[in-house]
Amino acid sequence: EIRKDGYWYILKNEGNQIWYNYCTFFYDNGTIFGGISIEDSNLSQKENEFQNGTFYESEKDCKYCWGRFIINGSTIKFERWYPGEGPLRAYVRKGQIINDTTFHISEIYRFQNGEKTEVSPTDETYHFKPLTPKPDSTNQFAK
Numbered sequence: 001e002i003r004k005d006g007y008w009y010i011l012k013n014e015g016n017q018i019w020y021n022y023c024t025f026f027y028d029n030g031t032i033f034g035g036i037s038i039e040d041s042n043l044s045q046k047e048n049e050f051q052n053g054t055f056y057e058s059e060k061d062c063k064y065c066w067g068r069f070i071i072n073g074s075t076i077k078f079e080r081w082y083p084g085e086g087p088l089r090a091y092v093r094k095g096q097i098i099n100d101t102t103f104h105i106s107e108i109y110r111f112q113n114g115e116k117t118e119v120s121p122t123d124e125t126y127h128f129k130p131l132t133p134k135p136d137s138t139n140q141f142a143k
Helices: 040-052 054-059
Strands: 006-014 016-027 031-039 066-073 076-083 089-099 104-114 116-128
Touching: 006 031, 016 040, 016 116, 031 040, 031 054, 031 076, 040 054, 076 104, 089 116
Parallel strands: none
Antiparallel strands: 006 016, 006 116, 016 031, 031 066, 066 076, 076 089, 089 104, 104 116
């Protein structure tokens, strides 16, 4: 199992800036919420927005902020919509849980008509940061 009493992120260093990429909340009901990037200098402000409900209120109707996850043994998979050119497209990220505060995603793909398509390798290590309270998981997309 992974921890769910905070958020998950990929730490990226771009030039002189540190980014917390794909900041995502995982919930006991199998829902994920977020997927945003936060510049290090704005992290405490964004965490305040997570805690006081401002972030949830501004993003709760954003279809690509929501998704689902499944854990099977040490394998984790999560699927959400991703913006791009044209309509939103759903992609699955799949990897291995290292411990309750770290997992590694090694594959991204689409699942269409019962088959994996657009398979590509990736190297994304997610880390956990405790934060309470976190945004609500209630939304119109995961019902």
